[in-house]
Amino acid sequence: MRYAIVSETYPPEVNGVALTVQGLERGLRDRGHDVVLLRPRRAGETGPGGAHELLLRGAPLPRYPGLRFGLPATQRLQSAWRASPPDALYVATEGPLGWSALRTARRLGIPAATGFHTRFDAYMRDYGAAFLEPAALRWMRHFHNRGDATLVPTRELQQFLQARGFDHVVRLPRAVDTVSFSPCRRDPALRAQWGLATAAPAVIHVGRIAAEKNLDLAVRAFRALQSRRTGARFVWVGDGPERARLARENPDFVFCGVQRGEALARHFASADLFLFPSRSETFGNVTLEALASGVPTVAFDYGAAREHLHDGVHGAATADGDEAAFIAACVRIGSDATLRGAMRDAAPAAVAALRPARVAADFDDILKALQRAGRPDARSATA
Structure with missing residues (x-):
């Protein structure tokens, strides 16, 4: 054909x-x-x-x-x-x-x-x-x-x-390419570059850094977690018109720019929690990549999250628009290493058939x- x-x-x-x-x-x-x-x-x-x-x-x-x-x-x-x-x-x-x-x-x-x-x-x-x-x-x-x-x-x-x-x-x-995106890509050296202590959680956002991604909610959720876990770091992968403002207002954030291929897979797998606050996605491919990488995910219950993320098993799929629930889920999962470990083990199975x-x-x-x-x-x- x-x-x-x-x-x-x-x-x-x-x-x-x-x-x-x-x-x-x-x-x-x-x-x-x-x-x-x-x-x-x-x-x-x-x-x-x-x-x-x-x-x-x-x-x-x-x-x-x-x-x-x-x-x-x-x-x-x-x-x-x-x-x-x-x-x-x-x-x-x-x-x-x-x-x-x-x-x-x-x-x-x-x-x-x-x-x-x-x-x-x-x-x-x-x-x-x-x-x-x-x-x-x-x-x-x-x-x-x-x-x-x-x-x-x-x-x-x-x-x-x-x-x-x-x-x-x-x-x-x-x-989703479950060979490329895999928990085995986790890289302790990369985590050290992010300035993380051994047991501190790394929160990650991957995607365009732009207004339509609802990023201020991700910032508020991370700050709520950071009040519980002072060593937590927020890692941003991507670029866009909001990057300069976020960097100026949050000098402790780690901005890694656009990553591709194996480097992107290592960034995903080296994180402990993926925040995806967007409410304007048709789907959200990055949700699949996070799950394949074994990274618990907090997202609103629509698009890829509704289709593939089992709330409480692979992360949290909160009611669309419920920002308080989104923040609470970030704090609950981000501050509980045992819960994150169980979700990390379960997440890849959510997308194994894709x-x-x-x-x-x-x-x-x-x-x-x-x-x-x-x-x-x-x-x-x-x-």
Whole structure:
């Protein structure tokens, strides 16, 4: 089969969408398929791209340094796909390039699935524009309903979108590399670099350091724990617009910057408690990585936490929005080494079945089903 994947973010960019897309692409290739990746050309990037890439025009994404969005490319896509049409298409992002891809697919009769990766509607409240949430959701519904299937990672999100008029919503679980992310990656030397005494707990946050991540709650939870365990340290992995403020206001925090590959796995496994206070995630891949690393996790009960984190066994999944419960869970787990040890032993089993090869097979089956259903009649790009 010949597949095409359209995404406006891709490694070496570090975010959940980029890494998920890369995993799906590699999974399809491992299954013997021909996969072409279409993405915006990065700043300073020259040449035609890799053998299985089509690079298109892009522009900087406001408030997200280093990231770009794809510009409209309908004519370029029509030319490429008339010459060599894919059997099915996956559109991972809702930017101008994604719209062009769906418009072209409809015109040429190419089956297309979309991925619902980001709750842009929920982001509105984090940037002071909560009144725009309904409009953002309508815009996203219009985009995804132009495809033939919308892929989501959880049953919760599937039901949410179906109740709001999204058509053909299909659940595709996320995967985690349990070989890379493992308790065996724990590194005493790294913990010493963080300034930890032997028995002191290391609290970690991994992800973009930005307003939509609800990070002030993580700070308050850690300070409550620190009042009980004075040797505790808070380690931050990632970067973003809020880093400078947090570092200025909290000089005792340890900021490690963006980590990748084995280094990221060592940072995860060397921690004792993962705090994930975000309420705007579509899923939260880092939750899977923390559990695979044997790190008890405190998160709100939605997304990956609702799907995979058993409250009281692998950490705490507190009621969505209950900040007092979130803080209390941080203090309870963070100050009890015996409880953390039991959770550390139990956590990897929560995600053991989420093998990348299994998810790739499910993704392949979805795309094949669209192709077997027959290419839809070519429809007007303005339909």
